[in-house]
Amino acid sequence: xxxxxxxxxxxLSPYIIGLMAFTAIPFIASFYLSFTDYNLMRSPxxxxxxxxxxLFTSDRTFRRSLSVTLLYVFLTVPLKLAFAxxxxxxxxxxxxxxxxxxxxxxxxxxxxxxxxxxxxxxYIFATEGLVNMVLAWFGIEPVNWFGDPTNAxxxxxxxxxxxxxxxxxxxxxxxxxxxxxxxEAAAIDGASKLRSFVFITIPLITPVIFFNLIMQMVQAxxxxxxxxxxxxxxxxxxxxxxxxxxxxxxxxxxxxxYASAIAWVLFLIIMALTLVAFWSSKKWVxxxxxxxx
Amino acid sequence: MKLHLTTALALxxxxxxxxxxxxxxxxxxxxxxxxxxxxxxxxxxxxGHTVAPEFTGFDGYLEKLTTQMAGSTEADIVQVxxxxxxLFSQDGEGFYDLTELSETIDLSQWSDDxxxxxxxxGKLNGLPLSTTGRVFFFNTTTLEAAGIPVPSTWEEFxxxxxxxxxxxxxxxxxxxxxKETAQLLVTLAVVQKTGKDLVDPETNRVAWTPEELAAxxxxxxxxxxxxxxxxQQQEAGEGNVNLxxxxxxxxxxxxxxYEWDTTYFKxxxxxxxxxxxxxxxxxxxxxxxxxxxxxxPSMLFAISRNSDNPEAAAEILNCMLTEPEGIDALKxxxxxxxxxxxxxxxIEAGMIKPEIVKAHEIAMAAxxxxxxxxxxxxxxxxxxxxxxxEYSYGMIDEVEAAEAIIDAANxxxxxxxx
Numbered sequence: 001x002x003x004x005x006x007x008x009x010x011x012l013s014p015y016i017i018g019l020m021a022f023t024a025i026p027f028i029a030s031f032y033l034s035f036t037d038y039n040l041m042r043s044p045x046x047x048x049x050x051x052x053x054x055l056f057t058s059d060r061t062f063r064r065s066l067s068v069t070l071l072y073v074f075l076t077v078p079l080k081l082a083f084a085x086x087x088x089x090x091x092x093x094x095x096x097x098x099x100x101x102x103x104x105x106x107x108x109x110x111x112x113x114x115x116x117x118x119x120x121x122x123y124i125f126a127t128e129g130l131v132n133m134v135l136a137w138f139g140i141e142p143v144n145w146f147g148d149p150t151n152a153x154x155x156x157x158x159x160x161x162x163x164x165x166x167x168x169x170x171x172x173x174x175x176x177x178x179x180x181x182x183x184e185a186a187a188i189d190g191a192s193k194l195r196s197f198v199f200i201t202i203p204l205i206t207p208v209i210f211f212n213l214i215m216q217m218v219q220a221x222x223x224x225x226x227x228x229x230x231x232x233x234x235x236x237x238x239x240x241x242x243x244x245x246x247x248x249x250x251x252x253x254x255x256x257x258y259a260s261a262i263a264w265v266l267f268l269i270i271m272a273l274t275l276v277a278f279w280s281s282k283k284w285v286x287x288x289x290x291x292x293x
Numbered sequence: 294m295k296l297h298l299t300t301a302l303a304l305x306x307x308x309x310x311x312x313x314x315x316x317x318x319x320x321x322x323x324x325x326x327x328x329x330x331x332x333x334x335x336x337x338x339x340x341g342h343t344v345a346p347e348f349t350g351f352d353g354y355l356e357k358l359t360t361q362m363a364g365s366t367e368a369d370i371v372q373v374x375x376x377x378x379x380l381f382s383q384d385g386e387g388f389y390d391l392t393e394l395s396e397t398i399d400l401s402q403w404s405d406d407x408x409x410x411x412x413x414x415g416k417l418n419g420l421p422l423s424t425t426g427r428v429f430f431f432n433t434t435t436l437e438a439a440g441i442p443v444p445s446t447w448e449e450f451x452x453x454x455x456x457x458x459x460x461x462x463x464x465x466x467x468x469x470x471x472k473e474t475a476q477l478l479v480t481l482a483v484v485q486k487t488g489k490d491l492v493d494p495e496t497n498r499v500a501w502t503p504e505e506l507a508a509x510x511x512x513x514x515x516x517x518x519x520x521x522x523x524x525q526q527q528e529a530g531e532g533n534v535n536l537x538x539x540x541x542x543x544x545x546x547x548x549x550x551y552e553w554d555t556t557y558f559k560x561x562x563x564x565x566x567x568x569x570x571x572x573x574x575x576x577x578x579x580x581x582x583x584x585x586x587x588x589x590p591s592m593l594f595a596i597s598r599n600s601d602n603p604e605a606a607a608e609i610l611n612c613m614l615t616e617p618e619g620i621d622a623l624k625x626x627x628x629x630x631x632x633x634x635x636x637x638x639x640i641e642a643g644m645i646k647p648e649i650v651k652a653h654e655i656a657m658a659a660x661x662x663x664x665x666x667x668x669x670x671x672x673x674x675x676x677x678x679x680x681x682x683e684y685s686y687g688m689i690d691e692v693e694a695a696e697a698i699i700d701a702a703n704x705x706x707x708x709x710x711x
Contacts, residue, residue, distance in 0.1 A: 040363035041381060122532035147530030149686075235529045236686055237679075251356040252671045254380065 034260035044257065051261035062262065064237050065245045069266075072153060072241060073220045076160045081212055084164040088171035089197070102172070109165025118159070118229035122146075125155045125230075149238035152231050156239050159226045167212045174208040175201065206285040214277055221270050242266050313605035318347040318361075319372035320354040322559075325626040332622035336612035342605050344370070355671075362387070369600040370610060373419060375590040376669035378411065379709060385414030389596040389603050392417045397607040399615045402632040410590045419593030420614060423628030426588035426656025427477055428554045428572045432564075435461070435545035443573050447512075450576050454521035457548065463520070469536050469550040470522040475513060475685075476677045477587055478551060480668065483509035484585035484661060485578050492665035497706050499699045506695035510684055514691060523547075525685035537563045544568070554652035555591065555628035561648070572652035575659050586661030587668075591628055629653045667706060676701030 034051055036044035055062050091102050111117050124130045125145040132142040145155045178201065186196045202209075224243040227233055233240035233248075242262060250259035319329060326348045333344040347368055349357065355377065361367040362381055373381065373388075381387040391398060400408065403421065411419045431443055436453075439460040444450040454467040470478050480491060483505055493500035501509075516522045531539070537560050541547045545568045552560060554572065561570050575584040594614070596606045613619035620635040625645045630636045639645050667673055677698050684694040 040359055041383075041387070122534075126532050126534075127527070127530040144526060144530040146532055147526040147528070152529075230532060231529070232533060234533075234682065235525065236682060236688065248675070251359065252675065254359060 030260040030263055033257050034264050036257040037255075038257040038260075039254040040256055041254070047257070051258050052265075054258070055261055055265060061237065061240070061245065065240045065242050066265075066269075068153065068238060068240055069221065069242045072157060072223065072239075073217060075153070075157045076220045076223075077213065077216045079157065080161045080164050080216055081167060081209065083161055084167035084212070085171050085209075087164065088168045088175055089201075091168070091172055092175045102169075105168060106165035109163045109168075115225065115229055118226050121155070121159050121226070122230045146231055147235055149236045152235060152238045156223075156226050156230065159230070160220065160223060167216060170208055170212055171205065174205040178204050203286050207287055210277070210281050210285045214274060217273060217277070218270055221266060311605075312341040313343075313602035315342055315344045315370065315600075315602060315606055315609060316347055316368035317344050317370040317372075317609070318349075318358065318368040320349055320351045321372075321626065322350070328623050328626040332613045332619045333609070335618040335622050336609050336616070339612060339616075339618060340605070340608045342602075342609060344609055365599045367597045367599065369597050369602060369606040371595050371597060372422075373593050373595050374669075375410070375421070375592060376666040378413060378418060378593075379666055379670070382413050382416075382418050383709065385412075385416035385418065386598065387413075388416075388418040389598045389600065389606075390416040390418070391420065391596065391607070394596070394603060394607040397604060398611045399634075402615050402634050407590070407631055411593050419595035420610065421590040421593050421631045422614070423555065423591045423631050424588060424657065425553050425555050425591035425628055426586055426653075426659065427481075427551050428652050428656050429574075429576060430550050430552055430557070430560060430570045430572055430652075432545045432548040432568060433571050434568045435465070435548040438545075439465075443571075444576055445574065447576055447578050451515070451519055451521060454519055458520055461546075464541075465546050465548065466520060466523050466541075467548050468516070468522045469542070469547050470513065470516055471525065471528045471533070471536075472678050473674070474536075474551055475525075475681050476674065478516070479506075479509040479513050479677075479681065480587065481551070481585040482512040482578075484587075485581035485583060488582040488662060490662040490665055490668070491702065492667045492706065494663075494665065497710060499702045499706070501699070503692065503695045503699055506698060507691040510681070510691040510694050513681065514684065517685060525682050536560070553591070554656040555649065557648050557652050558646070572648070572655050574655055583661050584659035586656065586659035587664060588656060588659070588661065589664050589666070590631070625649060667702075667709075670705055673702050673705045676705075 033044060035046060035048060037047050037050075038044035087105055091098065091105065095101065108117075126132075127142060127144060127147070129145075131145065135142065143151060145151045182200050182204075183196055186200060191199070222243055223241055224247070227239040227241055228244055228247075231239040233244045243266075246259045246262050246266070249255045249262060317329075317333060319325070321329070326346075329348065330346050333346055336342075337344050355374070358367060358371065358373070358377075359380075371388075378387075391400070398420070400417075407421050407424070408417060411417065411421050433443070435457070436443060439457050441453045441456050441460075442449075444453045450467070457465050457467050483501055484490065486508065487501065487505050489500040489505075491499060491501065499506075517524050536542050536547070536550055539547065542560070543563050543565045545564070549570075550560065557570075557572065564570065575586070577584060594610055596603050596610065600606050613623055614630070614632045615634050617638065620630070620632075620638050621644075623630075623635075625639060629645060629649065630639065640650070680689070680694050680697045680701070683689050683697075684691060689697070
């Protein structure tokens with residue numbers, strides 16, 4: 001090994017050690033544990049596919065949690081992406097104090113995942129909270145946001161959508177990279193703003209839409225803080241996302257083997273949906289130099 | 294001569310722990326954190342040990358301790374919730390057997406009954422810190438304003454609940470019943486009627502019949518229907534806020550609850566000025582066979598079986614619980630001490646507040662069967678609370694709820710068959 005190569009490895013070693021200790025080894029260990037009965041206090045006992053069979057045949061809570069998680073992801077991701085793109089589009093205009101607006105719209109992303117914001121959300125949507133006070137001004141009856149199973153997931157979804165800043169910044173960068181002459185040419189041909197947006201902007205930022213889609217989908221599948229703090233998964237498990245179920249199985253019921261099995265199912269779902277997204281991207285994502293017409 | 298002196302010195306030293314670096318972990322609030330750190334300081338100085346404190350709130354403590362126990366990295370002295378004993382020490386080997394340290398720890402300060410509650414498979418797994426029980430607290434300011442006497446029977450209770458709403462408005466509820474409190478009120482109703490705890494210690498299965506439990510759940514349904522307590526929809530709508538953090542509690546619009554005797558000040562301290570709560574004797578059915586007391590050792594101090602210095606840890610433990618320096622430092626931050634010498638010393642010095650003494654006396658005087666720690670097993674409790682929620686939302690009736698709870702409880706209990 002050359003001295004240069006050894007030096008390179010030394011520089012890389014903190015990352016490699018961290019990756020092995022905190023990601024790779026736990027990742028592999030959880031796969032093994034998913035085939036065991038392990039309660040932390042005793043050694044893992046090999047049970048084969050028992051955990052997976054139980055998951056798919058007799059665990060009503062898993063089915064409920066999985067359907068809630070999928071609904072949450074399919075609600076949150078498009079809403080958040082659409083909102084982030086909308087705000088980015090507005091912030092792409094040359095307005096006075098535009099940098100102030102950009103910062104202000106990005107702030108929720110820094111704060112959004114915190115416990116404090118989740119607690120704040122709880123007060124905003126409480127029965128006598130801010131939202132119902134505003135509704136009351138318009139003569140609308142108060143809504144039970146957290147107590148009604150059909151509304152509770154929606155409030156959690158809004159919390160996630162509110163953290164649109166990171167996606168927005170990426171969209172903004174993409175919008176700014178579009179050649180202005182394309183819009184000028186379209187305008188000369190009589191294209192409206194909407195047609196320019198649909199036929200110029202959207203196709204040119206599809207790689208960024210695709211990137212944001214994947215990132216937001218993965219993050220949405222891993223949502224924990226919001227429902228844990230605000231609704232604790234309730235009412236009637238209507239916000240009981242899979243990460244909460246994994247946490248409860250692992251640290252409240254001490255069934256690490258079963259929790260690992262759920263975690264692996266979640267991983268496979270995320271991987272499958274990501275692969276579907278990559279496969280479909282051939283049809284709708286356009287890169288620079290793309291030969292498709 | 295020199296050899297004899299050396300031998301004598303060595304023998305003396307061998308009988309004592311040498312200066313040790315220890316760790317101690319516990320959960321609690323600020324007052325407990327400050328008092329425990331002070332106790333560790335004075336007891337550490339007395340015996341020449343240093344004890345690093347590791348403290349947190351209750352939330353997350355179980356998860357942290359479990360992870361540490363799994364990795365054999367728990368502190369030398371750990372505070373353990375009594376219902377967790379079956380989780381950590383099913384065979385009695387989870388913690389150091391303190392009978393082996395009886396020369397250092399003055400075990401005579403606890404009664405045989407008290408020590409029996411923390412003995413697993415013949416091994417003394419810890420020292421009980423206090424005995425606690427659920428008591429009824431009522432906001433006497435609200436009741437007086439409504440001209441309602443404190444109820445002593447459940448029929449009086451329902452009459453009082455109706456009278457309160459009639460005189461003060463629909464926003465008033467006589468009582469609180471969510472999550473654990475709802476579970477314990479159902480338990481109370483069944484125990485009062487049957488005299489049996491949830492778990493039959495002989496069979497290690499649920500002792501109640503589905504009919505008995507269904508009657509208890511129907512009682513909870515009546516609490517909601519009559520407006521004596523708020524529905525789970527209302528509670529969830531407010532974001533599942535702790536009772537003592539609610540404005541309605543602070544202002545007396547929720548006028549009572551069923552809480553641990555040791556938590557009197559947790560609930561009294563957040564009341565607005567002019568509002569007072571008082572602990573009262575158990576409310577009973579007229580045909581009750583028992584008061585239905587829910588009483589248990591609140592928590593214990595245990596010594597890690599992985600400790601490098603169990604003797605030193607035992608010295609610190611003994612100091613905190615039976616020696617003047619430790620007792621004066623810890624005070625009543627873990628309730629009225631179970632250690633006789635500590636309780637006597639604090640009562641004599643007037644260091645236990647009269648409200649705590651009153652609540653404790655009510656809890657201890659109430660009759661009821663021995664309580665199984667499985668009542669608070671996380672999985673069993675989770676199933677109980679989830680099922681009550683489904684019942685409260687009208688998804689299932691009391692008969693279905695009773696069957697679901699019994700099935701789930703027996704499933705958990707079967708994991709602990711010997």
